[in-house]
Amino acid sequence: xxxxxxxxxxxxxxxxxxxxxxxxxxxxxxxxxxxxxxxxxxxxxxxxxxxxxxxxxxxxxxxxxxxxxxxxxxxxxxxxxxxxxxxxxxxxxxxxxxxxxxxxxxxxxx
Amino acid sequence: xxxxxxxxxxxxxxxxxxxxxxxxxxxxxxxxxxxxxxxxxxxxxxxxxxxxxxxxxxxxxxxxxxxxxxxxxxxxxxxxxxxxxxxxxxxxxxxxxxxxxxxxxxxxxxxxxxxxx
Numbered sequence: 001x002x003x004x005x006x007x008x009x010x011x012x013x014x015x016x017x018x019x020x021x022x023x024x025x026x027x028x029x030x031x032x033x034x035x036x037x038x039x040x041x042x043x044x045x046x047x048x049x050x051x052x053x054x055x056x057x058x059x060x061x062x063x064x065x066x067x068x069x070x071x072x073x074x075x076x077x078x079x080x081x082x083x084x085x086x087x088x089x090x091x092x093x094x095x096x097x098x099x100x101x102x103x104x105x106x107x108x109x110x
Numbered sequence: 111x112x113x114x115x116x117x118x119x120x121x122x123x124x125x126x127x128x129x130x131x132x133x134x135x136x137x138x139x140x141x142x143x144x145x146x147x148x149x150x151x152x153x154x155x156x157x158x159x160x161x162x163x164x165x166x167x168x169x170x171x172x173x174x175x176x177x178x179x180x181x182x183x184x185x186x187x188x189x190x191x192x193x194x195x196x197x198x199x200x201x202x203x204x205x206x207x208x209x210x211x212x213x214x215x216x217x218x219x220x221x222x223x224x225x226x227x
Binding site: 004030031033035040041042043044045048087089091093095096097098099100101102103 | 114141143145150151152153154155158160165166201205207213214215216217218219220221223
């Protein structure tokens with residue numbers, strides 16, 4: 001079976017740093033993705049991890065530990081526009097289908 | 111705009127009617143995926159194509175649902191005899207296959223929001 005867990009909601013202050021955790025148990029693993037989704041819009045790609053360790057991309061970083069089935073997304077210097085849902089997804093099978101967590105709704109306050 | 115496009119963006123229909131959605135992927139992408147997303151949840155995989163071949167279907171895809179990709183370019187998703195439980199956002203995504211040194215990132219279209227009354 002496929003199971004991906006992430007917190008439902010988080011709140012943070014503008015300019016701060018926030019870490020969104022994701023744990024997964026999946027039959028098959030090709031890689032882990034993070035997407036950002038604003039209300040009523042499509043998910044947009046943020047980051048991809050296939051090997052253990054940290055991937056950094058500007059204000060966003062993502063970490064993966066395959067042995068622990070764990071990932072996190074780190075957002076630095078938070079801006080109001082970062083208020084959105086953040087989706088953790090595992091790619092599996094030869095077709096690289098995605099299994100998503102329920103998403104973490106992040107609210108950035110002034 | 112060279113991204114994934116979907117049409118229509120919104121569809122309101124009455125229970126029992128048939129609906130069809132269209133997805134145009136990024137032109138060089140040979141993989142195309144359909145997902146369904148309900149409010150407050152992450153997307154759920156429905157089916158995917160590599161070129162014109164439909165290679166995988168989720169158990170979520172009942173026999174009222176059918177998808178095609180006749181020439182390996184655009185795809186259609188049809189829902190027959192719609193039910194209120196079909197109300198959701200239907201998302202399409204496309205990608206290139208994963209190869210060494212290349213990610214298989216899926217890029218999503220804006221979605222079709224279906225409301226069944």
